[in-house]
Amino acid sequence: MRIDEVETFTAGGALYVRLTTDTGVQGIGESTCFGWPVAVEEVVRSFRSYLVGADPFDAEAHWLHLYRTLCFRGMVVVGAISAIDQALWDIRGRPFEVPVWQLLGGRSRRAVRAMKVIRGDSAAAVADAAAGAMAAGYTAAKVILYGHEHHTMRHAARLADLVERFTAIRDTVGWDLDVGIELHRNMAPGDAVQLCEEIAPLRPYFVEDPIPPDSVLAFGEVGARVRVPLAAGERNTTIWEFREYACQPGVSYLRPDVGVAGGITHVRKICALAEAHHQGILPHAVPSGPVATAAHVHLGIAVPNWEAQEHVEQDGGPASDLVKAVVPLVDGWLYPPDAPGLGVELDEEGLARTPVRAIGVGAPLREDGSVAIR
Template sequence: MRITEINTIFADRYLFVEVKTDAGITGLGESGAWAFLEASAEAVNTFKRYLIGEDPLRIEHHWQYLYRCYHFRGAAIMGALSAIDIALWDIAGKSFNVPVYQLLGGKCRETARVYYHVFGETREELIQGCLDAKAGGFTAVGHLTPFLDEPRERPYFKTHRAKIADAIESVAEYRDAVGDDVDLCIEIHRQLSPAEAIALGRGIEEFHPFFYEDPVRPDNIDAMAEVARAISIPIATGERLHTIEEFEMLLSRGGARYVRPDVCLAGGISQSKKIAAIAEAHGAQVVPHNPLSPVSTAACIQLAACIPNFALQEYPTGEDLPPKSGIVRSSLTIEDGFIIVPDAPGIGIELMPDAAERYPYKAREYVTRLHKDGSVFDQ
C-alpha cells in the first residue's frame, strides 16, 4: 500500500487533511493550528513532497522523518504534522479493520467522560449554561470562566479587588447552581499574573473546582509551577505545548496535575500517547484539549480509550458550531455525559463529501483585546 494523494480541505473554521492510498483507503485528520490554518495547510503541502509514494503504515518513521528534517517547529508546522499523523492512524485502523485504540494496546475503558462547554457574556448566562449541562446529563462543565466571555473589542479595566472578588463570587454562584452533582473546570484563559492567580486560586479553593486551567501564560513553566505550589486546586495546562519535551519539563517542575495535549497540535495520536505515558510516570492525568471539529473529538476518544490515566474529555458545544450531521458521518454517541468508545475501524469518522461547500471556510478574526490604558490584555 502506498500514499497516492494528500488534500487539504477548509470547512467552517476547520482544516482537514485527507490522505489517500492505492488500496482505496482514505485517512482523515485535522490541524489544530487555530488562527494559522492557512499556514498549516502550506506545511501539509511541503510534507507531501516526501509522503507521496510512501507506505502509510510506517507511521512513527514518517513522524520522525518530517519532524527532524529541517529542524524548525511551531504551531502551523505541528498542526500539519498532527493532521497527517491522525490520518495515517486512520488508514492503519481501516487497513486492519480495527479501531485505532486496538493498535495502541486496546481499550482501558468502555466510555469517556466529557465536559460541556459553557459560554456567556453575563454571569446569568454562564449559570444557565451550567444548569443546561446538568439537565442534559453532563457531570462536568468547562470552558467556564469567572471573568465572562466579553467581546474582545471592549477595553478591559477592573481594580485588583473587584477583579478577584467578582471572580470568586462567580465561582461560588456556579457551585450553588449545580451543587455537588457537576464538576467545575475553571478556565482562566491566561488572564492573570502569578500573584493574581494565587489570590484567586486561594479564594475559590472552598468550591473544589475539578481543575484551574491556564491561570497564567504557559510560556514560563516556572511561573505555572509557582502558582501550583501556592494553591491546593490542581492546575491544568498544555494546550499550547507542542512537544513531549515541553510536557516533560512542565511535569518535572510540578507545573500541572492535569495535562492538556491537543491531539491536533501536539504531534497527533503518536505523540499524545507518549505525552500520556510521561504524565503517568509523574502521577498526572490527561484531559485532551479539543476546541475543534468532531474529527478532533474522534481522534481524542481513540487516545482516551487506550491510556490508563485519562480523566476527562473536552466536548465542544455552542450555537455557532455546524451540525455534526452536516460536516461528518460519525460513530460517536454520547449518553449521560459519557461518549461510548466506538468499535468502528480507524478513528470512526468520515468527512461529508460536500462539507466544504455546505460550510464555507470562515477565517478567525484577528482581534486582540486591549486594556483601558491601550496595552494588550490576555483573553
C-alpha cells in the same frame, strides 16, 4: 501499500487531510490550529513529495522525518504533522478491520466522560449554564470564568466578580458536578495565586491556564503557591514541552490537543509521560472538529489516565456537516466507533459549503489602551 495521494480541505477553523493509498485505502486527520488553517495547509502541501510513495504503516518514522527535517517548531508545523499522523492511524486500522482504540491496546474504559464547556457574562448566567449541563447528563463541566469585561475592572472588583461567579455555580449545582475553571491565560502570576486561594474552598476540579503559556518556570512558581489542581498545555506541541510542565509543582493535569500536539503517535507519549507523574489527561478538544474529536475518543478509550474530554455537542451543529456521522454523545458520555480506523468519513459536499472562519487579530486592552495580557 504506498501513499498515492495527499488531499487537503479547509473548513471552519480546521485543516483536514485525506491520504489515499495505491490500494484505495483512505485515512483522514484534522489540524486544530484554528487561527491559521490555511498556513497549515501549505505546510501539508510541502510534505507531499515526501509522503507520496511512503509506507503508511511507518507512522513513527514519518513523524520524525517531517519534524526533524528543519527543526522548525510551533503549532502550524506540528498541526500539519498532527493531521497527517491521524490519517496514518486511520489507514492502519482499515486493512485489519479494527478501530484505532484496539490498535492502541484495547479498552481502559467503556466510554469517555465528556466535559461540557459553559460560559456566561454574569454569575446568574454561568450558574444557569452549569445547571443545564447537569440536567443534560454531564458529570463534569468547564466554565470560561474570565471574560473580556474583566480586563477593565479594578483589581479587587475583578477578583470579587470571578469568585462570585464560581460561588453561584456551586450554590446551584452543589458538589455533584465536577467544575473546572478556565482562566484563558489572562492573569499575572500574583493575581492568579490570589484568585486560586479564594476559590480553593469551592473545590474546583482544576484551574486551567491561569497565566500566559510563555514561561514554564513562571507556571511552576504559581503551582508551588496554590492549593488547587492546575491544568496546562493546550498551546503546547511536543513531548519535550510537556515534559517541562509535567515536572512543575502544582500541575495535576496535562492538556494535549491531538490536532496540534503531534497526532495520535505523539499524544499517547504525552499521556504516558503524565501517567509516570501521576497526572491526569484533560485534552484540549474545543473547538475541535469531528475528526479530531474522534481521534481523542479513541485515545481516551485506551489511555488509563484520560480523565475527561471537554466537549460541545456536534450532532446537528456545524461539525455534523463535515463528516457523514459524528461520534455519539449519550447522557454526557462519548462512545467510541467500532468501525475500522477512526470510524468517521469526510463529507466533501459539507466541506465545500463551509468557509474558513476568519479570526480577528487584536488582544484585549486595558482602559489606557495597553495590551491587557502581559
